Amino acid sequence: MQEELEIMRPQLEDAAQETVITMQKIEKDTVVAEATRASVQAEEAKATEKARKAQEIADDAQKDLDEALPALDAALASLKSLNKNDVTEVRALQRPPLGVKLVIEAVCIMKGIKPKKVAGEKPGTRIDDYWEPGRGLLQDPGKFLEGLFKFDKDNIPDAVIKAIQPHIDNEEFQPAAIARVSKACTSICQWVRAMHKYHFVARGVEPKRQALQEAQEDLAETQKILDEAKARLSEVEEGIATLQAKYRDCVSKKEELEQKCDQCEQRLSRADKLITGLSDEKQRWQDTVLNLENLLVNVTGDLLLCAGFLAYLGPFTGQYRTALFEQWTKKLRELKVPCTQEPSLLGTLGDPVKIRSWQ
Structure with missing residues (x-):
């Protein structure tokens, strides 16, 4: 038992020392974890605020777009109600009314179709005529309607908008007025006016779109930093959990060794008492x-x-x-x-x- 006790005492000292070292490591890593957690909370607050601002910008931009979208949706819905015969009917007109001519001129301007120069009413003058080029545009009704649906409304040149402005201001270029002469042209008129309105709304929204893009990029960068901080925090917390498990093992081992040492010491004490008692009996036994x-x-x-x-x-x-x-x-x-x-x-x-x- 004495030899066993002498073996266990150094082991007990090592276990106690390892327990102290592990606890110190846990305390040190806990400080790091708390600092990292504070950093994560700060980054989360930043990300939340930036996400809120980005959403405000997006909502503001969408609010402006919502002013133009109903008219655009109505124009596209009206175009969907047309069929190829409606377009063919317009192309077949030999003497188109003024309203029809205005609509064909407007759609040619929007699609960048060059006019044909023809003799004007005054001798020696030449004026722009969009009817013949416009009839060519209407030659394939299906392709024409598809072109209107797929028109790049977000990139209309300012020169086109400037050229179409007189038609927008013309009282004769109103859906109600055009409806008196042609169903198909009424839908096309709505489409032109909707594209014109959308252009100005989109131009006003563009700075907000850019601001939204910048805000989203900033938010993405902040989110990246936040994710990295969370990863570091997770790594530190996993390390602390591992150390805590090791600490519990060390404490358990230390307590087990202490218990064994106590048992050995108690047994040695009892053995000493027994030996002392037996030594007192020795003389009596000898006698x-x-x-x-x-x-x-x-x-x-x-x-x-x-x-x-x-x-x-x-x-x-x-x-x-x-x-x-x-x-x-x-x-x-x-x-x-x-x-x-x-x-x-x-x-x-x-x-x-x-x-x-x-x-």
Whole structure:
């Protein structure tokens, strides 16, 4: 047990030292984790605020677009109601009304179709005529309508808008006025006016779109920083969890070693007490052994005396028995027969425990 205790004590010291080192590491990493957590919370607050601002910009831009989209949606819905025959009917006109001519001029301007120069009313003058080029545009009704649906409304040149402005301002270029002369041209008129309105709304929204893009890019960068901080925090927390598990193992090992050491020390203490107690009994045992050895050596003479006592001395008085017993003892010594120094009948044949019970 002493050797076992000497082996365990260094192990206990190592376990205690490892426990202290692990706890110090946990405390250090906890400080780092708290700092990282504070950084994450700060970045989350930034990201939340930037996301809110980006959403405000997006909502503001969408609000402006919503002013133009209903008219655009209505124009596109009106175009969907047209069929190829409606377009063919317009192309077949030999003497188109003014409203029809205005619509064809407008759609040619929007699509960048060059006019044809024709003689004007005054001699020697030439004017722009969009009817013939416009009829060519209407030659394939399906392709024409598809071109209107797929028109790049977000990139209309300012020159086109400037050229179409007189038509927009013309009272004759109103859907209600055009409806009196042509169903197809009414839908096309709505489309032109919707594109014109959308252009100005989109131009007003463009700075907001740019601001939104910048805000979203800034938000993405902040989110990236936030994700990196969260990853660092997760790594640190995992490390702390590992250290805490190690700390618990160290404490458990330390407590187990302490318990074993305590048990060994208690056993050693009890063993010392037992050894001390046994050492006190040693002399008594030695005396007992010596006494037993003497009894064994003297047993012949002692039993001879006792046998003679029982066989011959019973009828005599006590005093006479004692005198004869002493003479026999003296004679045995003369004959060198071993016997006890002061033999007695009770000492040789009696049971000390039973004799004590008589008292």
